[in-house]
Amino acid sequence: MIIAVDFDGTIVKHEYPKIGKEIPFAIDTLKRLQKSPEYQLILWTVRQGVELQEAVDYCKNRGLEFYAVNSNYPEEQAEYNEPRKLKVDLFIDDRNLGGLPDWGIIYRMITSGKYLEPVTDEIESEYETPKKGIFKSLFGI
Numbered sequence: 001m002i003i004a005v006d007f008d009g010t011i012v013k014h015e016y017p018k019i020g021k022e023i024p025f026a027i028d029t030l031k032r033l034q035k036s037p038e039y040q041l042i043l044w045t046v047r048q049g050v051e052l053q054e055a056v057d058y059c060k061n062r063g064l065e066f067y068a069v070n071s072n073y074p075e076e077q078a079e080y081n082e083p084r085k086l087k088v089d090l091f092i093d094d095r096n097l098g099g100l101p102d103w104g105i106i107y108r109m110i111t112s113g114k115y116l117e118p119v120t121d122e123i124e125s126e127y128e129t130p131k132k133g134i135f136k137s138l139f140g141i
Contacts (some may be wrong), residue, residue: 002088003110004044005030005066007055017051019058023104027062030052033110034064043069044093049075 005011011027013020016119033039043066047055056069068074072087094100101109108114 001038001090002040002042002086003033003090004086004088005041006093007043007045007047007056007059007093008097009120010092011059014094016047019054021101022062023103027059027064029103031064032107039110040067042064042067042072042086042088044088044091044097045070096108 008014008016012022030041034041043056045052045055060065092106
């Protein structure tokens with residue numbers, strides 16, 4: 001499974017262009033996923049140049065190295081220096097509908113495969129999300 005992970009607001013608190021404080025368990029969770037040959041992590045961020053290198057170094061200094069950065073594979077060169085759509089199975093981003101779940105929830109969803117299932121009361125109660133009931137009130141699910 002190929003997973004694209006945002007940096008600002010997802011791995012660290014959003015303080016762009018500075019690097020914010022680490023979001024609890026973000027690095028540890030990603031390192032745990034990274035250890036499994038089943039998962040391939042790509043850093044997918046709007047950062048470029050010096051700010052991008054700072055983000056890559058921040059992660060690397062904490063033992064997290066990505067398979068690729070802002071590309072599908074390390075050797076890929078972006079055409080016209082513009083971002084491209086990644087060929088990934090899953091995006092982890094603070095801009096998700098409903099926001100960014102706790103990293104423990106993210107880990108359990110990925111390793112259990114429940115990210116593929118529709119949101120239900122069963123998933124909400126199992127993971128005890130702070131947004132419990134939001135889908136029920138919005139969509140009657």
